[in-house]
Amino acid sequence: MAAAAATSLPLFLLVSTLIAASPSPSSAAAAEPQTPQDLLLDFKASLHDPTGALSSWSPSTPYCNWAHVSCTSATAAANATVTVSLSLDGLGLSGELSVSSLCRVPGLAELSLASNGFNQTIPLELARCGASLISLNLSAGAFWGPLPEQLATLASLVSLDLSRNSFEGQVPAGLAALGSTLEVLDLGSNRLSGVLHPALFGNLTGLHFLDLSGNQFMESELPPEIGRMSSLRWLFLQGSGFTGVIPDSFLGLEQLQVLDLSMNSLTGAVPPGFGLKFQKLMTLDLSQNGLSGPFPEEIAKCSMLQRFEVHENGFTGELPGGLWSLPDLRVIRAQSNQFTGRLPEFSGGQSRLEQIQLDNNSFSGVIPQSIGQVRTLYRFSASLNELNGSLPDNICDSPAMSIMNLSRNSLSGTIPELKSCKRLVSLYLAGNGFTGPIPASLGDLPVLTYIDLSSNNLTGGIPTELQNLKLALLNVSYNQLSGRVPPALVSELPAVFLQGNPGLCGPGLPNDCDGTWRKHRGLALAATVASFLTGVALLAVGAFAVCKRLLHGGEPSSPWKxxxxxxxxxxxxxxxxxxxxxxxxxxxxxxxxxxxxxxxxxxxxxxxxxxxxxxxxxxxxxxxxxxxxxxxxxxxxxxxxxxxxxxxxxxxxxxxxxxxxxxxxxxxxxxxxxxxxxxxxxxxxxxxxxxxxxxxxxxxxxxxxxxxxxxxxxxxxxxxxxxxxxxxxxxxxxxxxxxxxxxxxxxxxxxxxxxxxxxxxxxxxxxxxxxxxxxxxxxxxxxxxxxxxxxxxxxxxxxxxxxxxxxxxxxxxxxxxxxxxxxxxxxxxxxxxxxxxxxxxxxxxxxxxxxxxxxxxxxxxxx
The missing domain is CATH 1.10.510.10 (Transferase(Phosphotransferase) domain 1)
Incomplete structure (x- = not known):
C-alpha cells in the first residue's frame, strides 16, 4: 500500500499543478474573443496581407459587410442563424495560419484560401471546423507535407479541394469517413505517391467530381471501388502513374460526363460493353497508355460524346462504325495505333466534326467523297496510312478546312484545283504517287503557309504564283520538276527542299539556267585543266605537310570542327x-x-x-x-x-x-x-x-x-x-x-x-x-x-x-x-x-x- 501511495503521489501533484495553471472559465472567456468580428480579426492578425485586401475588416463595421465575407440567413428573424462564407482567393496572403479562432465563427460554411502563398502544412486545427463547414478550398495555396487524417473529422463537407499544392505521401484511407455527403474531392496536381487503399472509396458513394490527376509518383492500379460511385460525373485520373487494366466496374458509371485516364501506364483491352450505359458521356480520353485490342462497338451508343481521344496506344481492328455519325462528336484523335479498315462516308451537313487525326495507323481504301461536306471540319490528318486512290476534288468545300496532312500514303492522280480552300494553311501530300503539275491556283489561297509535296512524281515547273504566298515551308524535293525556279523562292528556300529534281535551274542550284552548250563545253575544258593543276598543288601541299610533321614531331590538328x-x-x-x-x-x-x-x-x-x-x-x-x-x-x-x-x-x-x-x-x-x-x-x-x-x-x-x-x-x-x-x-x-x-x-x-x-x-x-x-x-x-x-x-x-x-x-x-x-x-x-x-x-x-x-x-x- 505504501508503494501504491508513493506511485500515486507524483500523479496527484501533476494533476494539481495543471489545474492550478489552467485559467478559470471566467478568465478564459475574458481572454478569448467571443463575437464573430473578434474571431475573424484574430484570424486576420495571423495573416500577412501585403496588398491590404482585408483593410476593410474593422470592429466598427459589421463583419457581414467586410470584403470577401458574405452572410446569408435562413429566416428573417432577428436571432436567425447566419451562414458565413469566407473567400480569400488570390489575395497574395501568407503567414502562419491561425484557424483555431476562425473555426469558432458561428455558421462558418465555406472557406477558401486558394491561390495564396502560405508555404506550410495544413493546420490540424481545421478539424475543429467540422460542425458547419461544407466547402473547404486550399488549392494552389503553397501547402506541403502529408495529408492529415484529421480532415476526416469534417463530417459536413460537401466539397474538398486540395489541388495544385505539394502534398506528399499516400492518400489517407481515413478520408473514407467523410462519407456519402462529400460530392467534390480534388487532389489533382500534387506529389502524392504509393498505392490507393481500396477502403478509401468504400464510403464516398456521393462523389460527383473526383480528381487525382497529375500525381506522377503514384504506383497504383485503378481501384475497382471507383466504379461503384454511381453518382460520379467527372473523373480525372490522367498523368498519375496508374497501371493495370481498366476495371469492369467502370462500366457502371452511368452518370459520367468526363472520363480522362490519359498519360498513364494502363494495359490490356478496354472492357467489352464499354460505353453502353454512358448516355451522358461528353469527353473520353484514354490516350498515351498501353491499351490494346479492338475498341468496343458500344462506344457508338454515347449519343452525347463530343471528344474521342485514344491516340498513342496499341488498339487494333476498325474504329467503331457508329462513332463517325454521332451527332455531337467534334474531335476524333486516334493517331499512332494499329487501326485498320476503310474510312466511312460522312453524314455531310449533319456532322459537327472539327478535327480528325488518324495518322500512323493502317487505314486503307479511298478518301470518302463526303468529307468535303462536313462544314465544320478544319483539320483532317491521316498521314502514314495505306490510303489509295485520288484526292477528292471537293475536299476543301468545308469553309473551315485549315490543316490537311495526307503524307506517306499511296494516293495517286493529279492534285486537284483547291480554289475554295480559302482558309487552308497547311497542305502536306508528301510521299505519295501524285503526278501532273503543281496547281498554280495554290498561289491564290490567302493564308497558305506550309506546302510539302516532296517524294511524288510531279512534273512541269514550280508555278510563279507561289511567290504571292508568305511561305514558311515549300518542299518539292524528289519529284520530276523542271524549269526555272521563281527567284523569290530560290532566295527563301534551302536547297534541300529543291533537291532531287535535276531539271530545275536557278541561282545557287547546280544548273543556273543561262549556260549554252558551247559555254558548258568551254567550262568543262577549263574544269579539266583546273582539276589537273589542283591535283598537282594538292600533291605539293601534302608533301610539304608530311615533311613539316616529320621535322616538328607531328603537331596535332586544330581541336575545333x-x-x-x-x-x-x-x-x-x-x-x-x-x-x-x-x-x-x-x-x-x-x-x-x-x-x-x-x-x-x-x-x-x-x-x-x-x-x-x-x-x-x-x-x-x-x-x-x-x-x-x-x-x-x-x-x-x-x-x-x-x-x-x-x-x-x-x-x-x-x-x-x-x-x-x-x-x-x-x-x-x-x-x-x-x-x-x-x-x-x-x-x-x-x-x-x-x-x-x-x-x-x-x-x-x-x-x-x-x-x-x-x-x-x-x-x-x-x-x-x-x-x-x-x-x-x-x-x-x-x-x-x-x-x-x-x-x-x-x-x-x-x-x-x-x-x-x-x-x-x-x-x-x-x-x-x-x-x-x-x-x-x-x-x-x-x-x-x-x-x-x-x-x-x-x-x-x-x-x-x-x-x-x-x-x-x-x-x-x-x-x-x-x-x-x-x-x-x-x-x-x-x-x-x-x-x-x-x-x-x-x-x-x-x-x-x-x-x-x-x-x-x-x-x-x-x-
Missing part, C-alpha cells in the same frame, strides 16, 4: 577569336551569346554552350543536322555549329532589333497592340510547328523572351530550341537548375516530371503572352511584392479596380487584350491538362484575341 549548313564566310579559328567580352549580347543557362561581324559585312549570333556534356562529335552533328532542317518563318535559321570536346557553339542569323526581352525591359516600353499580337501569333506559330508539324516532334524546353528574336516589322523568330538534344539530358538539367533568372518561365511540374511534355512549352508561351498583355517583364522587381508575372497577375485578377492590362495601349484594344489575358491564364494553368495545345492557341490568337488586328494574309494556322 566547324560544320556549316548555309554559306557563312568564317573559319573555326575566326569564330573562337570572336568570343570577346565586348561582343556579348546575351547570357543564359548554357552560356553567353556573342555578336560577330564577318569580313563580308554579315553579322551572326553565336550561342556558346560551355556546359555541353561529353557527347561525341558524330552524335552532336546528327542532332544539329536534324535541328537545322526545322524551317519556319518564325524560327531562327540555324547556320551551323562549331564543336570541340565539352563545348558546342551554335551559329544563328543575327536580327538587328534584338530580343523581345530587350524590348520589354527597355526603360520606356511602348508598342501598339497590333505589333504585340503579331509577336504573340508568330511565336505561337513557330512553337506549334515544332510540336505538331515537324516530324519527329521537337520540344523547345527553354522558351523565354530572350529566345524570341525580332525582325523587320516585329516579325518574331524563336531560337534556342532543342538544346537538350545537343548537350545531353544531364548537362541540360544541371544548367537549367542553375538558371534562377528564368525559373518564372518554367512550368510548375517541370522540377518533378519524369519526362518533358509539350504542355511545359505552352506554359512558357503563356508567360510571354502575359508580358505582352501587361507590358511588364516576367521577372518582377523585388520591390513589387511578387515573384513573377504569373503570380502578379493572379493576385490582382480578382481585385476591384486592379490595373493588369498595359495602360499605354489604346482603350479600343481592351477587348482583344482581355481575350489575350484569358488565353494566357489558360496557358499558365498549374494543371497541365487544362492548358490548350499550341495549335488551339494559334486559332485563339487569330480568331478570338483580335482578329481585325491581322490581315487575312498574315494569319497562319499551325497543324
Amino acid at each position: 566547324l560544320v556549316l549548313f548555309h554559306p557563312v564566310k568564317i573559319t573555326g579559328e575566326e569564330l573562337i577569336a570572336g568570343f570577346r567580352d565586348k561582343s556579348v549580347i546575351g547570357r543564359g543557362a548554357f552560356g553567353k551569346v556573342y555578336l560577330i561581324e564577318l569580313q563580308d559585312g554579315q553579322s551572326i549570333a553565336v550561342k556558346r554552350l560551355v556546359n555541353s556534356g561529353r557527347l561525341p562529335f558524330r552524335a552532336v552533328k546528327n542532332e544539329m543536322k536534324a535541328l537545322a532542317k526545322v524551317r519556319h518563318r518564325n524560327i531562327a535559321k540555324m547556320l551551323g555549329f562549331c564543336y570541340s570536346e565539352g563545348e558546342v557553339s551554335i551559329i544563328y542569323d543575327y536580327l538587328q532589333m534584338g530580343s523581345l526581352q530587350d524590348l520589354i525591359c527597355a526603360p520606356k516600353f511602348t508598342m501598339g497592340w497590333k505589333d504585340r499580337v503579331r509577336i504573340a501569333t508568330g511565336v505561337a506559330q513557330g512553337l506549334a510547328h515544332l510540336h505538331h508539324d515537324h516530324t519527329p516532334q521537337v520540344l523547345h524546353r527553354d522558351l523565354k523572351a530572350s529566345n524570341v528574336l525580332l525582325g523587320d516589322e516585329f516579325e518574331p523568330r524563336i531560337t534556342g530550341f532543342g538544346i537538350d538534344r545537343v548537350v545531353g539530358e544531364m548537362a541540360y538539367q544541371t544548367s537549367m537548375a542553375s538558371d534562377l533568372n528564368y525559373k518564372c518561365y518554367m512550368a510548375p511540374e517541370q522540377s518533378c516530371a519524369k519526362n518533358p511534355t509539350h504542355l511545359m512549352d505552352v506554359y512558357s508561351f503563356g508567360v510571354i503572352l502575359l508580358e505582352l498583355v501587361t507590358g511588364k517583364p516576367a521577372e518582377q522587381p523585388a520591390s513589387d511584392d511578387s515573384v513573377d508575372i504569373v503570380r502578379w497577375v493572379r493576385r490582382r485578377i480578382n481585385l476591384a479596380d486592379s490595373q493588369i492590362l498595359d495602360p499605354s495601349i489604346s482603350r479600343t484594344a481592351q477587348q482583344g487584350m482581355q481575350a489575350a489575358l484569358e488565353l494566357a491564364l489558360r496557358c499558365t494553368s498549374v494543371m497541365p491538362d487544362q492548358r490548350p495545345a499550341m495549335d488551339e492557341v494559334v486559332r485563339s490568337l487569330c480568331f478570338s484575341v483580335h482578329p481585325q488586328t491581322l490581315l487575312p494574309t498574315e494569319i497562319a494556322l499551325e497543324p
Whole structure:
C-alpha cells in the first residue's frame, strides 16, 4: 500500500499543478474573443496581407459587410442563424495560419484560401471546423507535407479541394469517413505517391467530381471501388502513374460526363460493353497508355460524346462504325495505333466534326467523297496510312478546312484545283504517287503557309504564283520538276527542299539556267585543266605537310570542327577569336551569346554552350543536322555549329532589333497592340510547328523572351530550341537548375516530371503572352511584392479596380487584350491538362484575341 501511495503521489501533484495553471472559465472567456468580428480579426492578425485586401475588416463595421465575407440567413428573424462564407482567393496572403479562432465563427460554411502563398502544412486545427463547414478550398495555396487524417473529422463537407499544392505521401484511407455527403474531392496536381487503399472509396458513394490527376509518383492500379460511385460525373485520373487494366466496374458509371485516364501506364483491352450505359458521356480520353485490342462497338451508343481521344496506344481492328455519325462528336484523335479498315462516308451537313487525326495507323481504301461536306471540319490528318486512290476534288468545300496532312500514303492522280480552300494553311501530300503539275491556283489561297509535296512524281515547273504566298515551308524535293525556279523562292528556300529534281535551274542550284552548250563545253575544258593543276598543288601541299610533321614531331590538328549548313564566310579559328567580352549580347543557362561581324559585312549570333556534356562529335552533328532542317518563318535559321570536346557553339542569323526581352525591359516600353499580337501569333506559330508539324516532334524546353528574336516589322523568330538534344539530358538539367533568372518561365511540374511534355512549352508561351498583355517583364522587381508575372497577375485578377492590362495601349484594344489575358491564364494553368495545345492557341490568337488586328494574309494556322 505504501508503494501504491508513493506511485500515486507524483500523479496527484501533476494533476494539481495543471489545474492550478489552467485559467478559470471566467478568465478564459475574458481572454478569448467571443463575437464573430473578434474571431475573424484574430484570424486576420495571423495573416500577412501585403496588398491590404482585408483593410476593410474593422470592429466598427459589421463583419457581414467586410470584403470577401458574405452572410446569408435562413429566416428573417432577428436571432436567425447566419451562414458565413469566407473567400480569400488570390489575395497574395501568407503567414502562419491561425484557424483555431476562425473555426469558432458561428455558421462558418465555406472557406477558401486558394491561390495564396502560405508555404506550410495544413493546420490540424481545421478539424475543429467540422460542425458547419461544407466547402473547404486550399488549392494552389503553397501547402506541403502529408495529408492529415484529421480532415476526416469534417463530417459536413460537401466539397474538398486540395489541388495544385505539394502534398506528399499516400492518400489517407481515413478520408473514407467523410462519407456519402462529400460530392467534390480534388487532389489533382500534387506529389502524392504509393498505392490507393481500396477502403478509401468504400464510403464516398456521393462523389460527383473526383480528381487525382497529375500525381506522377503514384504506383497504383485503378481501384475497382471507383466504379461503384454511381453518382460520379467527372473523373480525372490522367498523368498519375496508374497501371493495370481498366476495371469492369467502370462500366457502371452511368452518370459520367468526363472520363480522362490519359498519360498513364494502363494495359490490356478496354472492357467489352464499354460505353453502353454512358448516355451522358461528353469527353473520353484514354490516350498515351498501353491499351490494346479492338475498341468496343458500344462506344457508338454515347449519343452525347463530343471528344474521342485514344491516340498513342496499341488498339487494333476498325474504329467503331457508329462513332463517325454521332451527332455531337467534334474531335476524333486516334493517331499512332494499329487501326485498320476503310474510312466511312460522312453524314455531310449533319456532322459537327472539327478535327480528325488518324495518322500512323493502317487505314486503307479511298478518301470518302463526303468529307468535303462536313462544314465544320478544319483539320483532317491521316498521314502514314495505306490510303489509295485520288484526292477528292471537293475536299476543301468545308469553309473551315485549315490543316490537311495526307503524307506517306499511296494516293495517286493529279492534285486537284483547291480554289475554295480559302482558309487552308497547311497542305502536306508528301510521299505519295501524285503526278501532273503543281496547281498554280495554290498561289491564290490567302493564308497558305506550309506546302510539302516532296517524294511524288510531279512534273512541269514550280508555278510563279507561289511567290504571292508568305511561305514558311515549300518542299518539292524528289519529284520530276523542271524549269526555272521563281527567284523569290530560290532566295527563301534551302536547297534541300529543291533537291532531287535535276531539271530545275536557278541561282545557287547546280544548273543556273543561262549556260549554252558551247559555254558548258568551254567550262568543262577549263574544269579539266583546273582539276589537273589542283591535283598537282594538292600533291605539293601534302608533301610539304608530311615533311613539316616529320621535322616538328607531328603537331596535332586544330581541336575545333566547324560544320556549316548555309554559306557563312568564317573559319573555326575566326569564330573562337570572336568570343570577346565586348561582343556579348546575351547570357543564359548554357552560356553567353556573342555578336560577330564577318569580313563580308554579315553579322551572326553565336550561342556558346560551355556546359555541353561529353557527347561525341558524330552524335552532336546528327542532332544539329536534324535541328537545322526545322524551317519556319518564325524560327531562327540555324547556320551551323562549331564543336570541340565539352563545348558546342551554335551559329544563328543575327536580327538587328534584338530580343523581345530587350524590348520589354527597355526603360520606356511602348508598342501598339497590333505589333504585340503579331509577336504573340508568330511565336505561337513557330512553337506549334515544332510540336505538331515537324516530324519527329521537337520540344523547345527553354522558351523565354530572350529566345524570341525580332525582325523587320516585329516579325518574331524563336531560337534556342532543342538544346537538350545537343548537350545531353544531364548537362541540360544541371544548367537549367542553375538558371534562377528564368525559373518564372518554367512550368510548375517541370522540377518533378519524369519526362518533358509539350504542355511545359505552352506554359512558357503563356508567360510571354502575359508580358505582352501587361507590358511588364516576367521577372518582377523585388520591390513589387511578387515573384513573377504569373503570380502578379493572379493576385490582382480578382481585385476591384486592379490595373493588369498595359495602360499605354489604346482603350479600343481592351477587348482583344482581355481575350489575350484569358488565353494566357489558360496557358499558365498549374494543371497541365487544362492548358490548350499550341495549335488551339494559334486559332485563339487569330480568331478570338483580335482578329481585325491581322490581315487575312498574315494569319497562319499551325497543324
